[in-house]
Amino acid sequence: MQTVNPYEVKGELDYDKLISDFGLRPMMKETTERFEKLAKGSHYAMRRGLYFAERDLNWLMDQYEKHNKFYIYTGIAPSGGMTIAQTMQFQMAKWLQDRFDAEVLIMIPDEEKFLVKRNPAFTLENGHNLAMEDALDIAALGFDSKKTQIFLDTEYAKTLYKQAVRVSKYVTYSIIKDAFGFGNDTNIGALFYTSFQAVPAFLKSVQAEKNIPCLIPMGVDQDVHFRVARNAISKLGYYKPASLVSKFMPGLSMNPKMSASDPNDTIYLSDDEATVVKKVNKAITGQQDTAELQKKYGGNPDKCAVCQYYRYMFEPDDKKLNAIFEGEKKGTLLAGEHKKDLAMRINTFLKEHRAMKKKLEGKLESFMIRD
Amino acid sequence: MQTVNPYEVKGELDYDKLISDFGLRPMMKETTERFEKLAKGSHYAMRRGLYFAERDLNWLMDQYEKHNKFYIYTGIAPSGGMTIAQTMQFQMAKWLQDRFDAEVLIMIPDEEKFLVKRNPAFTLENGHNLAMEDALDIAALGFDSKKTQIFLDTEYAKTLYKQAVRVSKYVTYSIIKDAFGFGNDTNIGALFYTSFQAVPAFLKSVQAEKNIPCLIPMGVDQDVHFRVARNAISKLGYYKPASLVSKFMPGLSMNPKMSASDPNDTIYLSDDEATVVKKVNKAITGQQDTAELQKKYGGNPDKCAVCQYYRYMFEPDDKKLNAIFEGEKKGTLLAGEHKKDLAMRINTFLKEHRAMKKKLEGKLESFMIRD
Numbered sequence: 231m232q233t234v235n236p237y238e239v240k241g242e243l244d245y246d247k248l249i250s251d252f253g254l255r256p257m258m259k260e261t262t263e264r265f266e267k268l269a270k271g272s273h274y275a276m277r278r279g280l281y282f283a284e285r286d287l288n289w290l291m292d293q294y295e296k297h298n299k300f301y302i303y304t305g306i307a308p309s310g311g312m313t314i315a316q317t318m319q320f321q322m323a324k325w326l327q328d329r330f331d332a333e334v335l336i337m338i339p340d341e342e343k344f345l346v347k348r349n350p351a352f353t354l355e356n357g358h359n360l361a362m363e364d365a366l367d368i369a370a371l372g373f374d375s376k377k378t379q380i381f382l383d384t385e386y387a388k389t390l391y392k393q394a395v396r397v398s399k400y401v402t403y404s405i406i407k408d409a410f411g412f413g414n415d416t417n418i419g420a421l422f423y424t425s426f427q428a429v430p431a432f433l434k435s436v437q438a439e440k441n442i443p444c445l446i447p448m449g450v451d452q453d454v455h456f457r458v459a460r461n462a463i464s465k466l467g468y469y470k471p472a473s474l475v476s477k478f479m480p481g482l483s484m485n486p487k488m489s490a491s492d493p494n495d496t497i498y499l500s501d502d503e504a505t506v507v508k509k510v511n512k513a514i515t516g517q518q519d520t521a522e523l524q525k526k527y528g529g530n531p532d533k534c535a536v537c538q539y540y541r542y543m544f545e546p547d548d549k550k551l552n553a554i555f556e557g558e559k560k561g562t563l564l565a566g567e568h569k570k571d572l573a574m575r576i577n578t579f580l581k582e583h584r585a586m587k588k589k590l591e592g593k594l595e596s597f598m599i600r601d
Numbered sequence: 602m603q604t605v606n607p608y609e610v611k612g613e614l615d616y617d618k619l620i621s622d623f624g625l626r627p628m629m630k631e632t633t634e635r636f637e638k639l640a641k642g643s644h645y646a647m648r649r650g651l652y653f654a655e656r657d658l659n660w661l662m663d664q665y666e667k668h669n670k671f672y673i674y675t676g677i678a679p680s681g682g683m684t685i686a687q688t689m690q691f692q693m694a695k696w697l698q699d700r701f702d703a704e705v706l707i708m709i710p711d712e713e714k715f716l717v718k719r720n721p722a723f724t725l726e727n728g729h730n731l732a733m734e735d736a737l738d739i740a741a742l743g744f745d746s747k748k749t750q751i752f753l754d755t756e757y758a759k760t761l762y763k764q765a766v767r768v769s770k771y772v773t774y775s776i777i778k779d780a781f782g783f784g785n786d787t788n789i790g791a792l793f794y795t796s797f798q799a800v801p802a803f804l805k806s807v808q809a810e811k812n813i814p815c816l817i818p819m820g821v822d823q824d825v826h827f828r829v830a831r832n833a834i835s836k837l838g839y840y841k842p843a844s845l846v847s848k849f850m851p852g853l854s855m856n857p858k859m860s861a862s863d864p865n866d867t868i869y870l871s872d873d874e875a876t877v878v879k880k881v882n883k884a885i886t887g888q889q890d891t892a893e894l895q896k897k898y899g900g901n902p903d904k905c906a907v908c909q910y911y912r913y914m915f916e917p918d919d920k921k922l923n924a925i926f927e928g929e930k931k932g933t934l935l936a937g938e939h940k941k942d943l944a945m946r947i948n949t950f951l952k953e954h955r956a957m958k959k960k961l962e963g964k965l966e967s968f969m970i971r972d
Contacts, residue, residue, distance in 0.1 A: 341763075341766045344766065344770065345766065345769070345770060354763070354766060354767055383762075384759075384762065384763045384766070385759070386759075387758050387759045387761075387762035387763065388755075388756070388757075388758045388759040388972045390758075390762075391754075391755065391758035391761075391762050392712075392725070392755045392758065394790070395712045395715065395716065395725060395755070395790050396725055397790075398716070398788050398789045398790030398791075398793070399715065399716060399788050399790055400788070401788055401789050401790075402785060402786050402787060402788050402789070403774065403783070403784070403785050403786070403787050403788075403789060403792060404785035404786060406789060407785070412774070413774070414773060414774050414775035414778070415773050415774070415775060416773060416774055417769050417770050417771070417772055417773050417774075418769045418772050418773070418774060418777060418792050418793045418795070418796060419765070419766050419768075419769030419770055419772075419793065419796065420769075421774060421789050421792050421793065422769070422789045422790065422792065422793035424789070425789060425790065601759045601972050
């Protein structure tokens, strides 16, 4: 039994089963190739099947070919410092923005964790403060401020609530009960919240007073929001959003989904160089217990956090990634060197990100929208 | 079995049973007298027990005596034209404003009926348009624009949503399921809505950053919102709102609660003189079938819509009301005259109201608040 929803990821992950359970379309080679052609470029995470499924991607491309351009919608629920894994959808969104000259709408639901967390110490104000930190972290990933709008739910609620109410009319308790694992003890804010998350998937159509296609890059745990929303959105007369659905980037201890709350499993954007080195050194690898054994028997890249980090984020070149995987398998790549190189790459990424944040100081407002 | 909640009023009304079921405090003679002393005046609806119950009224008066002034909160869910019965809480709110120099906060939840009505033809836009009509009807009841703020939920949602989220955290599905008669087929907007209705009961405290007492005059069907809200509001650290809880003004056909959707049972503020005369003429009276029998046996004012209209709204003078009731009982008051006089009084009220609306043309904005 696996449970995969925004509030719980549990059990051995079986992505094929998720495709059939959720009614997703597996990412086909032809679809990827068509997408790459339109994008005039290829993204490693699509090539590698990290985006393993989609919804309505061919329809979206039909629209694009008819000069009906799409916008991108993605987001993050602030829960603590932003992690490297959490940048995955934003990096994809930025790539899509560059390739398709697309508008990007980014929702930061600063109320969501307050509503769903059991921890009474997590206040709405915590959510708000973390959201503003996330906003800066996101903007610093390189979005074009002229084509990117970031908002916090509590600051954009006049716009959002009106549309959320329209969505909610089509979503009964019975629909969301099983979908999200809700029950009698769930609070009514958490029950309603999915209506809010649905809104940006058609908001540009409302504002433009004409239908505009929307593409959502997301982790597969978020799909349930849009399974529910697509039906409501379509009943309201708007296009259902298309989606690119990703697997979870594993944690350093090979948690199937990097845990944002376990500091040893995750790297935060705020981690300094020494912390990164320390954390990566402790990472699980697929290697044998000793260098000697590793040289003799080789390791397993599928069970190696270091290899997976290269695959998910730090080695976009397929040939080089292949060499890393082969080195791991054949035992020619030893843990120490392997980890040292990854820590360096992560630190290079974080250093650039810090520099970008510094550059954006006082300029974040050009990304933000509010009522 | 009686059902009394905002979405259903069913069964023979037993107000004593409602007091015990809802945990209300019956309106005691001492409480009324104390209130009248502070108000430096007496309101017929309190004297006559039309406000038959309360919550925390003595506490509110304690606060008032300590110079901790209260504000008034009331509202209406737009569903069609406003009825005479629906002015009851506003007339009380206006009287309280005059007597206590109190601020009045009026919520017009323009989304509520959209969320709870089964009629798919009733759109959010209908709700909005009706809400603006209601706002004018309310303002025209004589509120002081300097001390009265009226808002529509969809226009004040940035302010409201943030606080509603805080309320909702303390309200589980299990709490509202039975309280409102909700179930699996209830939409999640309707489930969440009570969080919105709770907000104005403590909003002034949030805005002032100190606790300010709040008094809510309301029909007993609304009490459930505040039974739920009072617990949440108190957990958030604000004063629980006090309330004045009224019986239902009956309909012209002696429906126990005047139906806003049955045009024959109700008088709308928009009814013209001839319509009022026609409707009142058809009203149920407690009288005998013929004038002769009435003179002989007399009638029953408790079963007479005309008498009840005098009692609830159109004869504030107790002595005169008593004479009307006695006349009905003894058979000296005949239906024709009785109805003619009531129709005249209603038309006088409506004429004044129309004049007031005209006077407010273009000035409604001075009452409205928006994000």
